[in-house]
Amino acid sequence: MTRLLINIDHVATLRNARRETFPDPIAAARECLAGGAHGIVFHLREDRRHITDEDVRRLKSELDAKLDFELSTAEEIVSICIATQPELATLVPERREEVTTEGGLDVIANRNRLESVIPRLFDAGIAEVALFVDPDLDQIDACAASGANGIELHTGDYANASNWEERQYVLGRMAAAAERAHQNGLRVHAGHGLDLNNYPDFGAAVPHLYEVSIGFAVIARALFKGIRTSVSEMKQIVESTTYVN
Numbered sequence: 632m633t634r635l636l637i638n639i640d641h642v643a644t645l646r647n648a649r650r651e652t653f654p655d656p657i658a659a660a661r662e663c664l665a666g667g668a669h670g671i672v673f674h675l676r677e678d679r680r681h682i683t684d685e686d687v688r689r690l691k692s693e694l695d696a697k698l699d700f701e702l703s704t705a706e707e708i709v710s711i712c713i714a715t716q717p718e719l720a721t722l723v724p725e726r727r728e729e730v731t732t733e734g735g736l737d738v739i740a741n742r743n744r745l746e747s748v749i750p751r752l753f754d755a756g757i758a759e760v761a762l763f764v765d766p767d768l769d770q771i772d773a774c775a776a777s778g779a780n781g782i783e784l785h786t787g788d789y790a791n792a793s794n795w796e797e798r799q800y801v802l803g804r805m806a807a808a809a810e811r812a813h814q815n816g817l818r819v820h821a822g823h824g825l826d827l828n829n830y831p832d833f834g835a836a837v838p839h840l841y842e843v844s845i846g847f848a849v850i851a852r853a854l855f856k857g858i859r860t861s862v863s864e865m866k867q868i869v870e871s872t873t874y875v876n
């Protein structure tokens with residue numbers, strides 16, 4: 632069964648909008664876990680627009696849960712990730728002017744930097760290192776060559792597809808990319824823009840999904856339903872969706 636990780640960046644975004652101390656992302660993470668999440672995802676951005684260094688320290692020291700630390704390859708952030716020792720480190724591209732992560736990593740173009748960062752993450756005791764990539768077979772092969780042991784498929788193109796044909800086309804690419812990653816021995820994660828409505832078709836079409844990382848839709852729905860209910864509803868959809876060959 633596919634596992635559900637919840638991204639809590641948006642709780643920090645709300646807190647920071649008023650330069651307040653609440654809502655507390657760590658308290659929100661506890662609610663996510665109480666709702667059945669298998670782990671917590673956060674992105675320590677170079678500009679610290681949501682999650683802060685102190686949040687990271689508290690997530691590590693106060694929670695007994697799988698942590699997925701999303702990071703760019705900027706040296707400062709890599710050092711914090713190494714010191715934090717999350718179970719999973721997911722390398723993502725980062726541009727200061729973007730509203731949210733746009734597009735996957737270009738693993739081929741960034742090969743040298745990735746090949747220097749990835750072994751350091753493993754050497755620090757981090758068990759899983761995944762690369763956030765678009766469903767491109769050459770990129771998937773480059774992930775395997777980079778030394779990472781997982782990928783996170785960028786599902787934004789699926790979530791944003793404007794019509795049925797486009798959606799089916801993107802799903803085909805996602806399924807092929809997941810299959811290729813699996814053949815290369817890479818663990819398959821996925822995320823970006825997934826929600827209660829679009830998940831069933833996605834989960835039924837894409838094989839080998841070990842974990843999905845969902846943030847915005849679950850946290851937004853929590854305003855009306857509460858975090859526990861929002862998480863448990865999403866989990867129910869994720870767990871009841873099975874890949875159909």
Ligand code: PXP
Nearest residue numbers: 732763822823824844845846847
């Ligand atoms: N995975 C990665 C690498 C991301 O950058 C994001 C966005 O923060 C997500 C998953 C979750 O996307 P969303 O918030 O749209 O569910």
